[in-house]
Amino acid sequence: MSDVPSAAGASDAALAARLAAGDGAAEAELFRRLAPRIRLYGLRHLRDPAAADDLVQDVILTTFDGVRGGRLRDPERLASYVLGTCRKLVANLRRSVQRRQQILDRHGRELAPAAREPAPGVDLDRLTRCLGALAERERTVVVLSFYAERGADAIGAELGLTPGNVRVVRHRALARLRACLEAGQ
Numbered sequence: 001m002s003d004v005p006s007a008a009g010a011s012d013a014a015l016a017a018r019l020a021a022g023d024g025a026a027e028a029e030l031f032r033r034l035a036p037r038i039r040l041y042g043l044r045h046l047r048d049p050a051a052a053d054d055l056v057q058d059v060i061l062t063t064f065d066g067v068r069g070g071r072l073r074d075p076e077r078l079a080s081y082v083l084g085t086c087r088k089l090v091a092n093l094r095r096s097v098q099r100r101q102q103i104l105d106r107h108g109r110e111l112a113p114a115a116r117e118p119a120p121g122v123d124l125d126r127l128t129r130c131l132g133a134l135a136e137r138e139r140t141v142v143v144l145s146f147y148a149e150r151g152a153d154a155i156g157a158e159l160g161l162t163p164g165n166v167r168v169v170r171h172r173a174l175a176r177l178r179a180c181l182e183a184g185q
Contacts, residue, residue: 013075019067020075031060034082041086046093048135050172054165055093059085096160100140103158123181130180138173145170 007015007029015033018026038059042052062085066072072081131139137159144155152163152170161169 012078016067016072016075016078019064020070020072022068027064030064034060034063038082038086041083042090045086045090050169051093051135051137055086055089058089062089097136100136100159104140126181127177130177133180134173134176138169138176141166141169142173142177 007018007023007025010018010026010029012030012033015026015030019030035056038056039052042055043049046052046055059082063072063078063082066081066085067078072078131142134142140159141155144150144158145152150158152166155161156163156166159166
């Protein structure tokens with residue numbers, strides 16, 4: 001097929017056509033070109049670096065699948081296709097956040113933990129502030145994981161995420177919580 005240097009000099013439309021034909025170098029070059037733009041869109045509209053990174057993955061996968069599947073009729077319109085995909089995925093994410101909020105509003109009392117004595121040395125006010133500083137998705141995953149004691153499969157099914165994505169979100173959220181709690185000591 002083609003080599004990487006020729007992919008770097010090709011137009012987006014030419015790369016889209018080569019991607020549809022199965023050219024791996026075109027795929028790599030398109031990813032290199034599109035990922036920063038998609039991430040910037042995600043940061044601007046989602047205001048969360050982790051969500052922007054997730055958006056990059058989802059948009060790239062959806063776009064490449066669309067190009068390979070022939071859903072991009074005019075390769076010259078690749079940028080518009082990517083922008084449209086970004087808009088749709090962000091709108092879906094916002095709807096999903098609204099649905100989660102409605103679930104929490106409706107069933108929040110059931111998910112709230114019973115009154116317990118805090119562990120020795122835990123600053124509940126700081127923990128509350130640090131939890132409040134998390135992104136909505138991260139906070140929901142942490143609450144469902146540790147208060148409702150649900151596994152990644154159950155959380156993923158409820159929130160529309162894969163179990164692997166739930167584990168990544170939980171890991172990132174716990175790292176942010178740890179950093180926030182340690183910053184005050």
